[in-house]
Amino acid sequence: MTVSRTGRAARLTATIVAALAVVVLGGCGGDQEGGSGSETPSPSPTESPVASEQPDEAQIVEVNGAQLEVPADWIVTAPSTSERATLGAPKDASGHSYGSGIFNADITLADDTEDLAESQSKVVPDAKRLPNAKFGGQTFFHFRELEGAESLDTYGTVIKGSEVTVAWGFNSKLATREQIDGYINQVMPTFKFVG
Template sequence: MVGYAQRMTPSRTSRSTARIVAVAMSALTGVTFASCGSVEDSLVSSRTSSAVPAESSSDVSTAEGQVVEVNRAQLHVPSGWDVTAPSKTERATLGTPVDSSGTSYGTGTFNADITLAGDTEELAEGRLNVAGSDAKRLENVEFGGQTFFHIRELHGGIDSLDTYGTVIDGSEVTVAWAFNAELATREEIDGYINQVMPSFKFED
């Protein structure tokens, strides 16, 4: 991890973590309920690619980490991450490892549930309709043989939000990543995300 000239005090760390989780939950709510609307044709077209460079008794733990499952959607989370996964049917929170000062730079909110969106494109359009004015749709990416949309937002220049989503067999799968952009560089954020997202699987 790259060092930083200024570290957060414990009280600022708590506020930052709470803010990051709140941003991620807000984004996830937008994904869940946004299933209609339109988006301009100028959006970047889809491509298939690999990832960009970069505790619950219901989940399978290994020496290298654990597999977290939500309604048949699965992600492998490396050891050292803080995972809150109440059950296999409830959303899970994936916290990045803390640094030497006890600071975690971000979290991912992982959810899968039934959806009103007809397909991934409709889900992406709905998400953009409720996203902030600075939201930008990036090129689609492929994880586990499934195409995900990728939307990026930056809230106040502080909170960086990357939302990935897809529709599979009438279910939507979303992972909303929220990071403190004052602490983590873009390269570091992508690195954290890509420790997890390429492991995606969906059980039939």
């Protein structure tokens, strides 16, 4: 799948999730932050807004040889190991989730991660390139786009001729930047490529 199709599908899903959350819950405040395109180590996990203990068991989600571990209280929709998976953040005390991620791995025409990042920047020209991050020994680019109530974070890398992308969409009116990063950091550091 090309970056263009992946980016559009991720943005559409994130838009739907954010719109539903806004309609159901209304707005709360949130803050925004930026960065540069240099590489930094993986961010450390922060606490999510759910006030319950983290479950001990995790769900292993595999898409075309790429794996993520997702906490047991997340909602995972994965048709098979060869198609994309949707990773829904856990529901809060009122039964609502603030966002989700689309996990995809497929063949690519990109030569490497930087080439894939350049393609991604053309698909979402208003997105800000943040520092690269390392997960599972792989360097991922990171773009963030803020559109109204939507906070879209896209991570991507190229491994052995395949692109791996995780496009996260959260409602920034319902969750703070720290909470959104906390959700993302429950999953991204678990990345593995098993081919």
